[in-house]
Amino acid sequence: MSQVADGIRGARFNQPRLPYRAAVPMETVRLRKIQQPSHVERLLEAFASRGDLLPKDCYQIRASGALSPQLQRVVERAIQKGHVWACWADSYHTWLFTCEMSLPLSRERGSPVLQVDVYDEAGELKDAGSWVNQQGKWSRCVI
Numbered sequence: 001m002s003q004v005a006d007g008i009r010g011a012r013f014n015q016p017r018l019p020y021r022a023a024v025p026m027e028t029v030r031l032r033k034i035q036q037p038s039h040v041e042r043l044l045e046a047f048a049s050r051g052d053l054l055p056k057d058c059y060q061i062r063a064s065g066a067l068s069p070q071l072q073r074v075v076e077r078a079i080q081k082g083h084v085w086a087c088w089a090d091s092y093h094t095w096l097f098t099c100e101m102s103l104p105l106s107r108e109r110g111s112p113v114l115q116v117d118v119y120d121e122a123g124e125l126k127d128a129g130s131w132v133n134q135q136g137k138w139s140r141c142v143i
Contacts, residue, residue: 046133047097047116054095058088074098074123078117082100096118097116102114113130113141
């Protein structure tokens with residue numbers, strides 16, 4: 001780069017030119033983009049609906065107001081923590097999933113890792129674990 005370009009860059013940002021630093025690894029950038037709530041929500045929906053966790057005749061509940069008061073409280077706590085949620089029900093049961101994506105575990109596995117909590121219709125925690133999708137199949141992470 002020329003001295004003129006260096007001078008323009010420094011003047012343009014009103015900062016002295018800093019020594020070159022290694023860029024953030026591309027994998028971390030990709031994983032941070034995946035960490036956006038809308039993307040994590042899609043991953044959670046795929047996990048629950050394609051992970052053989054729900055009966056075939058379930059329907060998804062998208063409005064938190066349609067949930068029981070107990071599940072509404074669970075959803076509120078999850079949202080306050082920055083987690084996402086998804087819920088399904090059939091005639092007899094309700095399954096609420098909350099999750100966040102673990103950046104360190106995702107980086108280690110080279111694929112998004114979801115830390116998922118599963119609640120029943122009474123708001124009781126029934127399962128918690130880390131899950132990764134490899135080659136289209138969700139499996140529990142052994143930590």
